[in-house]
Amino acid sequence: MTRKASRGAERLIRADLLGIEPYEPIVPLEVLSRRCGVPVEKLIKLDGNENPYGCSPRVRRALAKYAFYHIYPDPLHREIMGPLEKYVGVGQEHIVAGSGSDELIDLILRVFLEPKDKVINCVPTFGMYPFSTAVCGGRTVTVPRNTKYEVDVDGVKAAIDSRTKVIFIASPNNPTGNATPQKDILKLVETGIVVVLDEAYYEFCGQTVASLVPKYPNLIVLRSFSKWAGLGGLRAGYGIFPSNIAELIRRIKIPYNVNIAAMIAVRESLDDKAYLQGKVKAIIAERKRLSAKLKKQGLLSPLLSQANFILCPVVKGDARKIKEWLDKRGIFVRYFDKPLLNNMLRVSVGKPEHTDALIEALAKYKGGRDGREKGR
Numbered sequence: 489m490t491r492k493a494s495r496g497a498e499r500l501i502r503a504d505l506l507g508i509e510p511y512e513p514i515v516p517l518e519v520l521s522r523r524c525g526v527p528v529e530k531l532i533k534l535d536g537n538e539n540p541y542g543c544s545p546r547v548r549r550a551l552a553k554y555a556f557y558h559i560y561p562d563p564l565h566r567e568i569m570g571p572l573e574k575y576v577g578v579g580q581e582h583i584v585a586g587s588g589s590d591e592l593i594d595l596i597l598r599v600f601l602e603p604k605d606k607v608i609n610c611v612p613t614f615g616m617y618p619f620s621t622a623v624c625g626g627r628t629v630t631v632p633r634n635t636k637y638e639v640d641v642d643g644v645k646a647a648i649d650s651r652t653k654v655i656f657i658a659s660p661n662n663p664t665g666n667a668t669p670q671k672d673i674l675k676l677v678e679t680g681i682v683v684v685l686d687e688a689y690y691e692f693c694g695q696t697v698a699s700l701v702p703k704y705p706n707l708i709v710l711r712s713f714s715k716w717a718g719l720g721g722l723r724a725g726y727g728i729f730p731s732n733i734a735e736l737i738r739r740i741k742i743p744y745n746v747n748i749a750a751m752i753a754v755r756e757s758l759d760d761k762a763y764l765q766g767k768v769k770a771i772i773a774e775r776k777r778l779s780a781k782l783k784k785q786g787l788l789s790p791l792l793s794q795a796n797f798i799l800c801p802v803v804k805g806d807a808r809k810i811k812e813w814l815d816k817r818g819i820f821v822r823y824f825d826k827p828l829l830n831n832m833l834r835v836s837v838g839k840p841e842h843t844d845a846l847i848e849a850l851a852k853y854k855g856g857r858d859g860r861e862k863g864r
């Protein structure tokens with residue numbers, strides 16, 4: 489082997505990728521179960537903003553019955569475009585489906601970024617924006633939200649320069665749970681930069697700018713079936729784009745980006761909307777009950793949320809210790825300790841029995857400010 493060959497492909501790798509921070513993904517149920525010794529079916533998973541009621545029963549039935557898994561799926565997703573158009577209320581020339589909204593975040597950045605172009609990220613927010621920006625060779629410009637977690641519109645405007653291509657706003661935002669008012673979104677749209685409004689939690693909030701997309705050449709809305717429809721494991725999302733951008737996204741995406749199972753699941757979910765909306769209502773009601781119970785207990789201080797999770801600053805004690813205490817009991821929540829998210833937990837809203845188990849476990853937690861566990 490020549491010396492050049494023996495050095496392998498390392499020297500050919502994009503230098504900017506070598507230091508990339510990996511996205512912190514969820515831990516699979518089986519691994520969690522092994523770690524805490526609680527059977528999978530008894531785990532209380534409140535760390536992924538997933539839907540505790542699962543998918544519509546019609547999805548399971550349709551998937552079991554389907555006979556053509558050996559045939560490639562339709563790259564243009566024709567079967568679900570009509571139902572999506574009806575659900576969103578915007579013409580299908582504006583809509584592209586993806587393997588979760590995660591895929592659409594990546595595709596949008598591929599469309600707009602040239603190496604070192606800038607993307608504005610209003611932290612704290614969803615971690616995929618800086619991750620996909622880095623993978624696509626862009627640079628993230630961070631504009632912190634204010635202490636109420638509102639987007640700093642003037643700060644975003646001041647951060648824009650000739651290399652700025654995209655602004656990401658999650659509304660409701662993950663992990664803070666608050667939505668961004670339409671007037672603020674429009675102020676950002678007026679800058680002419682591409683504004684991506686990520687409405688993954690739209691169904692728990694009811695506020696959307698989807699109908700404005702056809703009026704603005706630089707507004708994109710992303711939606712997901714992972715949360716309200718309980719399809720996180722099947723990967724289905726969609727974007728609502730100005731039609732010229734939708735057309736380009738269809739051209740550059742991998743052809744079979746939405747698999748047959750996901751497509752069937754989307755079709756059946758939209759056909760069983762009333763059932764799923766009933767579960768969304770139950771989650772919204774439970775959000776209120778969980779928040780009231782946490783407030784009364786006094787260990788955590790739940791913030792107002794318009795999504796299916798609640799961000800909770802810890803009043804007494806150490807968030808990490810509380811998370812570890814809950815982990816051992818088979819209850820999983822998300823823990824943060826970074827600027828604007830110091831000593832906080834994010835709790836996804838589960839079923840009423842999940843709330844009760846969480847409150848009961850927290851009541852037994854006796855860790856002091858030093859975080860030492862004293863309860864059992």
Ligand SMILES: Cc1ncc(COP(=O)(O)O)c(C=O)c1O
Pocket residue numbers: 536537587588589590591614658661662686688711712713714720723724725
């Ligand atoms: C704000 C936000 N956008 C997008 C996603 C990802 O959605 P999907 O499962 O459709 O890729 C999440 C998932 O947690 C999220 O919180």
